[in-house]
Amino acid sequence: MELAKANRARATPRHGGRVLADALVAQGIDTVFEVPGESFLDTLDGLYDQREKLRLVTCRFEAGAVNMADAYGKLTGRPAAAMVTRGPGACHGAIGVHVAYQDSTPMLLFVGQIPHEDTGRDAFQEVDYRQMFAPLAKWVTQIDHAKRIPEVVAHAVDVATSGRPGPVVIALSEEMQKDQIQVPDLARAAVSRAFPDPDAMMRMRTMLAKAKKPVAVVGGSCWTLEGRAALHRFLQANNIPVTVGFRRQAHYDGTLDNFAGDLGVGSDPGLIGKIKDADLILAIGSRLGDAVTQGYTLLDMAGSIPIVQVLPDGAEIGRVFRTALGIVSDLNTFAIAAAGLEPVKPAWSKWTQELRSLREAQRAVPNYQGPLNLGTVMRELEGLLAPDAIVTTDAGNFAGWATRFLNFSEGQRYIGPTNGAMGYSVPAAVGAKITFPKRMVVSMVGDGGFMMTGQEIATAFHHGVAPIVMVFNNQMYGTIRMHQERSYPWRVSGTALTNPDFARFIEAFNGHGEVVSETTEFTPAFRRAVESGKPALIELRVNPEQITTRATIADLRAGKTPPKGTPKAKRAPAGRAVEPGKKRG
Ligand SMILES: Cc1ncc(C[n+]2csc(CCOP(=O)(O)OP(=O)(O)O)c2C)c(N)n1
Numbered sequence: 369m370e371l372a373k374a375n376r377a378r379a380t381p382r383h384g385g386r387v388l389a390d391a392l393v394a395q396g397i398d399t400v401f402e403v404p405g406e407s408f409l410d411t412l413d414g415l416y417d418q419r420e421k422l423r424l425v426t427c428r429f430e431a432g433a434v435n436m437a438d439a440y441g442k443l444t445g446r447p448a449a450a451m452v453t454r455g456p457g458a459c460h461g462a463i464g465v466h467v468a469y470q471d472s473t474p475m476l477l478f479v480g481q482i483p484h485e486d487t488g489r490d491a492f493q494e495v496d497y498r499q500m501f502a503p504l505a506k507w508v509t510q511i512d513h514a515k516r517i518p519e520v521v522a523h524a525v526d527v528a529t530s531g532r533p534g535p536v537v538i539a540l541s542e543e544m545q546k547d548q549i550q551v552p553d554l555a556r557a558a559v560s561r562a563f564p565d566p567d568a569m570m571r572m573r574t575m576l577a578k579a580k581k582p583v584a585v586v587g588g589s590c591w592t593l594e595g596r597a598a599l600h601r602f603l604q605a606n607n608i609p610v611t612v613g614f615r616r617q618a619h620y621d622g623t624l625d626n627f628a629g630d631l632g633v634g635s636d637p638g639l640i641g642k643i644k645d646a647d648l649i650l651a652i653g654s655r656l657g658d659a660v661t662q663g664y665t666l667l668d669m670a671g672s673i674p675i676v677q678v679l680p681d682g683a684e685i686g687r688v689f690r691t692a693l694g695i696v697s698d699l700n701t702f703a704i705a706a707a708g709l710e711p712v713k714p715a716w717s718k719w720t721q722e723l724r725s726l727r728e729a730q731r732a733v734p735n736y737q738g739p740l741n742l743g744t745v746m747r748e749l750e751g752l753l754a755p756d757a758i759v760t761t762d763a764g765n766f767a768g769w770a771t772r773f774l775n776f777s778e779g780q781r782y783i784g785p786t787n788g789a790m791g792y793s794v795p796a797a798v799g800a801k802i803t804f805p806k807r808m809v810v811s812m813v814g815d816g817g818f819m820m821t822g823q824e825i826a827t828a829f830h831h832g833v834a835p836i837v838m839v840f841n842n843q844m845y846g847t848i849r850m851h852q853e854r855s856y857p858w859r860v861s862g863t864a865l866t867n868p869d870f871a872r873f874i875e876a877f878n879g880h881g882e883v884v885s886e887t888t889e890f891t892p893a894f895r896r897a898v899e900s901g902k903p904a905l906i907e908l909r910v911n912p913e914q915i916t917t918r919a920t921i922a923d924l925r926a927g928k929t930p931p932k933g934t935p936k937a938k939r940a941p942a943g944r945a946v947e948p949g950k951k952r953g
């Protein structure tokens with residue numbers, strides 16, 4: 369109604385930039401993350417007029433801006449917009465499009481484009497975005513005529529949020545943003561959510577009733593509060609052991625008795641072994657990708673363990689592993705329908721207990737070498753996180769500490785790049801905190817990942833929000849060092865790092881810095897970080913020898929002979945002794 373009135377009352381033409389800003393508002397977008405460029409001055413001007421309704425977040429790096437938009441999409445299930453300039457801006461931002469694509473996050477990315485009349489001249493910063501983003505985005509388009517703006521933006525939102533959600537890239541020809549036109553705004557389409565076929569739901573129930581060892585694998589995006597609650601009701605009522613997919617850790621309440629842990633990188637080998645004994649897999653929202661299925665080996669492709677796979681896009685069902693039953697549905701409506709089914713009489717309580725006890729055994733903290741026990745730190749963090757805390761993660765071995773030792777409870781969220789992109793965590797935390805300023809937001813990141821996009825902490829200061837960043841500093845690209853030691857033991861090549869003083873880095877912004885070298889220092893440091901009310905950084909001085917939660921560098925080298933020419937001093941298995949990096953002080 370309001371829109372119709374505004375359309376009738378609008379007597380004067382608007383420039384394309386303003387039409388775009390109005391179209392975003394009309395489609396329910398409320399946040400734009402951007403790094404400016406002269407290619408979209410008119411759009412920035414349009415956003416100025418809509419500043420009451422559109423929060424404009426000025427970022428420091430396009431990858432950061434797009435990752436912030438991804439975090440917004442992951443946490444709300446709705447798309448945010450990101451805006452970057454042509455050529456270089458689009459290239460920097462591309463990583464975030466890849467994350468959103470692989471992670472099924474709804475998002476709109478606007479790219480300023482060169483003047484249309486110069487197309488094909490290799491003009492300044494010219495790129496053909498339809499080609500560049502073709503394999504990265506769900507849809508790529510370009511607006512060359514301002515009168516098409518409302519239509520394209522409306523369709524872009526529909527594409528980004530329907531079926532398997534994903535990113536849409538929209539290039540904006542420079543001159544059409546300046547055109548003065550009269551065009552009505554378009555309302556949001558009222559599209560109902562796809563419901564599961566009731567017959568398929570009954571078939572699933574029958575399969576479940578026959579099973580003796582079912583396992584659920586929960587993943588996917590755009591879960592609502594209602595959908596999550598229904599999912600928990602269904603899985604609890606049937607006492608089904610629940611695993612979560614890679615970087616989807618908080619999709620299920622880890623404190624419940626049927627939570628069995630995560631399937632991903634660095635997961636419990638005991639749990640992975642047990643999945644092979646299952647006689648029914650309920651893949652709810654999980655694409656059963658290579659991280660979850662341990663490089664497509666966990667299940668066999670012919671489907672000897674029957675798989676029920678629930679996804680919003682039928683084309684994704686059974687993509688690698690043949691399914692016994694595919695259910696095309698919005699995940700939330702599926703969960704609501706599943707919760708409405710009469711529970712079967714589960715005959716597998718021992719099986720559920722067995723899997724749960726594996727999880728509990730994994731959470732028992734070993735006596736790790738060195739003064740800082742990260743297992744204990746994670747267990748303590750569990751008690752320090754607010755009930756509605758949001759934890760963001762990066763790619764890297766450090767991430768294994770949280771997934772192994774920390775149980776997330778129902779109100780908490782955990783987001784990270786399932787596509788394994790480093791540099792995600794800090795911008796995601798800034799984006800999360802801007803989206804939910806009242807919630808505690810904690811970023812976990814390695815020293816490698818932090819130095820990729822840690823400067824986005826400046827955006828937190830600029831917008832007055834205070835996330836807490838935990839930097840796991842092992843002075844190396846630890847994950848790659850791990851692979852290196854497995855394939856080429858003792859030959860450390862291209863993986864050692866020299867770092868700044870991280871605490872002083874954040875203090876340079878007038879933020880709060882902490883250094884934690886010993887286990888007992890962590891809890892007070894975290895509390896001080898929270899109490900400071902400022903963006904905070906806690907550097908965790910990690911023992912580089914402890915390369916994963918389960919292995920030391922010495923373990924990786926065990927049984928192997930040092931290659932000829934390895935100096936005597938380096939033959940010793942200790943990571944600290946061999947790492948050429950500086951002594952930490
Ligand atoms: C953008 C990007 N570049 C490179 C890689 C390859 N890679 C995966 S993990 C990793 C090392 C991560 O180092 P760090 O952040 O310090 O975490 P750690 O593994 O040491 O805990 C690298 C280089 C990647 N996944 N993403």
Ligand SMILES: [Mg+2]
Nearest residue numbers: 814815844846
């Ligand atoms: Mg590292």
